Amino acid sequence: MRWDASIRTKLTLVIAGISMFTVSIGFVVVSINFYQNMQESLQNDALAQANLLAENSEPYLTYDRPEQAQTELLGQISLNAAHSIAIFQGIGETFAKVENGGGYISATDFRKEQQVLWDNRWLHIYQPIMDSLGDQLGTIYLKVSTDSVKEKLRSFILSLLLLLLAMVLLSYLLARIMQKYISQPILNLESISHQVSASQNYSLRVPVVTHDEIGKLSRTFNDMLETIERRQRERDAAEEALQLNKRRLERAVKDLQYLANYDSLTQLPNRALCMDRIRYALKRASRTRTYAAILFLDLDHFKDVNDSLGHAVGDELLKASSKRLQELLRDEDTLARLGGDEFVIILNEVEDTEDIITVVEKIVDNFNQHFNLSSYVVNSTVSVGVCVYPNDGSDVDELMKAADAAMYKAKEVGRNTYAFYESEMNELALRRHRIANDLRAAIDKGELSLVYQPQVDLKLGKVIGAEALLRWTHSELGFISPAEFVPIAESTGLIKTIGMWVIDTACADAAFWQKQGHTNIKVSVNLSALQFRQSDLPESINKLLKKHQLTPNALELEITESMLMRDVEQAIKTLQRMKRMGLQIAIDDFGTGYSSLSYLRRFPLDSLKIDRTFIDEVCVDPDDTAITLAIISMAKSLRLKVVAEGVETTQQWDFLCQHGCDEVQGYLVSKGLPGEQFLAFIAAFSPSKWVANSDR
Numbered sequence: 001m002r003w004d005a006s007i008r009t010k011l012t013l014v015i016a017g018i019s020m021f022t023v024s025i026g027f028v029v030v031s032i033n034f035y036q037n038m039q040e041s042l043q044n045d046a047l048a049q050a051n052l053l054a055e056n057s058e059p060y061l062t063y064d065r066p067e068q069a070q071t072e073l074l075g076q077i078s079l080n081a082a083h084s085i086a087i088f089q090g091i092g093e094t095f096a097k098v099e100n101g102g103g104y105i106s107a108t109d110f111r112k113e114q115q116v117l118w119d120n121r122w123l124h125i126y127q128p129i130m131d132s133l134g135d136q137l138g139t140i141y142l143k144v145s146t147d148s149v150k151e152k153l154r155s156f157i158l159s160l161l162l163l164l165l166a167m168v169l170l171s172y173l174l175a176r177i178m179q180k181y182i183s184q185p186i187l188n189l190e191s192i193s194h195q196v197s198a199s200q201n202y203s204l205r206v207p208v209v210t211h212d213e214i215g216k217l218s219r220t221f222n223d224m225l226e227t228i229e230r231r232q233r234e235r236d237a238a239e240e241a242l243q244l245n246k247r248r249l250e251r252a253v254k255d256l257q258y259l260a261n262y263d264s265l266t267q268l269p270n271r272a273l274c275m276d277r278i279r280y281a282l283k284r285a286s287r288t289r290t291y292a293a294i295l296f297l298d299l300d301h302f303k304d305v306n307d308s309l310g311h312a313v314g315d316e317l318l319k320a321s322s323k324r325l326q327e328l329l330r331d332e333d334t335l336a337r338l339g340g341d342e343f344v345i346i347l348n349e350v351e352d353t354e355d356i357i358t359v360v361e362k363i364v365d366n367f368n369q370h371f372n373l374s375s376y377v378v379n380s381t382v383s384v385g386v387c388v389y390p391n392d393g394s395d396v397d398e399l400m401k402a403a404d405a406a407m408y409k410a411k412e413v414g415r416n417t418y419a420f421y422e423s424e425m426n427e428l429a430l431r432r433h434r435i436a437n438d439l440r441a442a443i444d445k446g447e448l449s450l451v452y453q454p455q456v457d458l459k460l461g462k463v464i465g466a467e468a469l470l471r472w473t474h475s476e477l478g479f480i481s482p483a484e485f486v487p488i489a490e491s492t493g494l495i496k497t498i499g500m501w502v503i504d505t506a507c508a509d510a511a512f513w514q515k516q517g518h519t520n521i522k523v524s525v526n527l528s529a530l531q532f533r534q535s536d537l538p539e540s541i542n543k544l545l546k547k548h549q550l551t552p553n554a555l556e557l558e559i560t561e562s563m564l565m566r567d568v569e570q571a572i573k574t575l576q577r578m579k580r581m582g583l584q585i586a587i588d589d590f591g592t593g594y595s596s597l598s599y600l601r602r603f604p605l606d607s608l609k610i611d612r613t614f615i616d617e618v619c620v621d622p623d624d625t626a627i628t629l630a631i632i633s634m635a636k637s638l639r640l641k642v643v644a645e646g647v648e649t650t651q652q653w654d655f656l657c658q659h660g661c662d663e664v665q666g667y668l669v670s671k672g673l674p675g676e677q678f679l680a681f682i683a684a685f686s687p688s689k690w691v692a693n694s695d696r
């Protein structure tokens, strides 16, 4: 068993133990000595008395006077212990005896010779009585109790024990005090070594207070710490130098990597990294079944700028061009500089190839604005060649060649333009270009018009409003769907003008219908995202309402979920302004976006329009049924009206009727109608008549 007491305790106990052991031995020796002395004194005393009796007993024996011997002789004995005394004569006959606490004496106690005997309780002394002729007349027998000796020994031991206890206590206290001088330096040594091992702080030192072995040990320990501390310092310095070199090396590697992958002038990815990014874009596109577009850009007449204004201006133009391009791109797209005035743009995960046209047109348009360089204003247009993965090539080389070829095509056409590698895309781009250009004049030429698709209240069985739908009949291209030209108008910004024309026209028509007596008919107008973000839109609408003296609640604005979710707080503010004006607000194509319920509660809305794609299969596809029912119940819980778009069959109509939909619109009721036809439609509309003509 290990004993884990401290050295201090051990030392105290050892010192106290030794002193106790020594004192105990002394105690035993003294006690034995004392006992022996007491015995000897008693024996000497008793022997002297016995001798005296033996010398004086002769006449009493000779004249046979036992009574006198008893009183005159034995009665005179004085001893400090209980005793009995007898005079034997002849061969053991008791002549006289006195029993004075020394017990009974019988003939059996007789001994003839001189003897001194000790037993447990008694001291027996036999002393012969001799006559003058030297003959033995008898024997004196003295029997002395040893109780008095034992009693004295007991009280002696008791006082000795008390003394011993006091000495042990004293030695313990002295040991405690003394051990401090021995154990403290050891404890110091132990404490410092513990601190050093716990904190790894080698600057700690043990205080050296003695010059003995422990003092020497402490000094050696301190020397050892000093050596370790010095080595530690040297190692730390070496480690620091190593880290510094490592950091320098890492920075150098990073710089090298950067130089290997980035262009030092524009900080854009260089050719090597560009090829890598294209490879990655192709993988992403094929995994997500989308397109990737590679735009090869070359600044027109860059050489002239360099030659006439100097390389510094040329560099500045390249930097300004890269900044401008960067601003036009999404974060997930890549802009790289191949060298000279050649740039490449990678458009990732493009879902619709028409989006590529939008981007490339934006780029070409932007370069039609001059560059304000530090000392010159420079005009620099751009020629762009575009190819699309997977249509125009399956690997990086093929696609780069295609984009390069397309770029030369754009240069040949006369620069400041773009060209697709694939002619089909070129045609599409040309058509978009044409639409964008011609749309500007379409309003003035009177090519735009509105049709109104009736909206029927299912409970009332009455037409209660209409959605205004924009129509464009191009003088040469014929009918162009709003689904085609509205996004183009959005990308060119022309939608603002067209949108105001739509509201103006719809308000004028609605005011006319009201004048014709259809006071409860409201008109719904689609707002584009760009329009919705226009800060002066509420005021502009207000002006138009006043212009046509139309009550605000006769105008409903249709907004899509994505328009609201783009900047929720701003959207809430705009909607609140519109609501304060008294306008009606509907969410269009509901269910296709990502609006969250918590946000919906915060938008001041009047109705939700269930998207046509759900109504299409509402009686066939259980998913669409479930979604439609969920939208209806959600709208009810938000106290919003529900409108179903694209109702084409009576089954859909019945389903919506049964499940509490408020309003419907769709080909089952009517397609969009020109203003005057719509008026006639309201007048003629009666549910029974309509039911008769329907596909029931």
Ligand SMILES: Nc1nc2c(ncn2[C@@H]2O[C@@H]3COP(=O)(O)O[C@H]4[C@@H](O)[C@H](n5cnc6c(=O)[nH]c(N)nc65)O[C@@H]4COP(=O)(O)O[C@H]3[C@H]2O)c(=O)[nH]1
Binding pocket: 453, 468, 469, 470, 471, 481, 482, 483, 486, 499, 502, 525, 526, 527, 528, 588, 589, 612, 645, 646, 647, 648, 665, 666, 667, 668, 672
């Ligand atoms: N298959 C089918 N289709 C039906 C049925 N009932 C209505 N539709 C069509 O569904 C579209 C509904 O309009 P939208 O969802 O707002 O979608 C509109 C809207 O986003 C946009 N648009 C139309 N007019 C305007 C406008 O004045 N301003 C803005 N910003 N966008 C407009 O163009 C989109 C397409 O408009 P449209 O071609 O007129 O197509 C209209 C309408 O003709 C039906 O029963 N079956």
